[in-house]
Amino acid sequence: MRAPTWGDLVAFCKADRWDQERATKHAIYKKVLADGTALQTEVSPGKGADNIGAGLFHFILRVELKVSEDEFWQAIRSGEPASRPAHPAPPPVSRKPSAGLVFQLRKHLHLTDVEISRLSKDEAVEMLNEHFSTSPEDRRAD
Numbered sequence: 001m002r003a004p005t006w007g008d009l010v011a012f013c014k015a016d017r018w019d020q021e022r023a024t025k026h027a028i029y030k031k032v033l034a035d036g037t038a039l040q041t042e043v044s045p046g047k048g049a050d051n052i053g054a055g056l057f058h059f060i061l062r063v064e065l066k067v068s069e070d071e072f073w074q075a076i077r078s079g080e081p082a083s084r085p086a087h088p089a090p091p092p093v094s095r096k097p098s099a100g101l102v103f104q105l106r107k108h109l110h111l112t113d114v115e116i117s118r119l120s121k122d123e124a125v126e127m128l129n130e131h132f133s134t135s136p137e138d139r140r141a142d
Contacts, residue, residue, distance in 0.1 A: 003051040006043050008076060009060070013041065015075040016065075016082050033084060039066060097124040104128055 010027070018029040023089070041064040061067055062136075065140070067075070067104045071082045095106065097116060101124045105111045108131055116124070 003054075004057050004072070005051055009043050010040065011051065011076045012065070012072055012082075013043075015079050016067075033066070037066070039064060053066060059065075095121040097121050101125065101128070108132075 002088065010029075013031075013075070015030040017037075018031040021028040023031050025044075026132060029041050031039045033039065043058060058069075061069060061072060065072065065082075067082045071084075075082045088122050097119060098121070101121065102116055105119075105124055105128065109127060119127070
């Protein structure tokens with residue numbers, strides 16, 4: 001393959017549907033991927049025909065563009081955006097009950113460690129709120 005130029009980088013950004021944010025001393029291109037990842041690359045105007053060094057080019061591919069060299073050239077040839085697999089959003093973090101909540105769950109609801117380990121922090125708080133929202137007489141009747 002031929003050595004990439006700064007003009008090739010601009011051609012890739014256009015084919016891959018990047019937004020040019022500014023064009024002062026450097027042209028800044030930005031793109032937000034489907035998974036929310038924000039990408040950015042920078043091109044110096046007037047260097048369109050200059051080759052990009054191999055090390056820098058591979059850094060740009062890996063870190064800034066998030067594509068392989070083949071995907072880079074394919075996007076330029078086809079004029080179509082690079083195919084990037086959509087990464088699923090990470091699952092929501094289930095916060096566990098704090099030590100204070102665990103103490104309260106044991107003391108007032110007499111839950112075992114196994115039962116507590118299955119609860120999220122929100123579930124633990126809800127159970128304790130429900131417990132304390134009933135009168136002591138109603139709790140004794142249970």
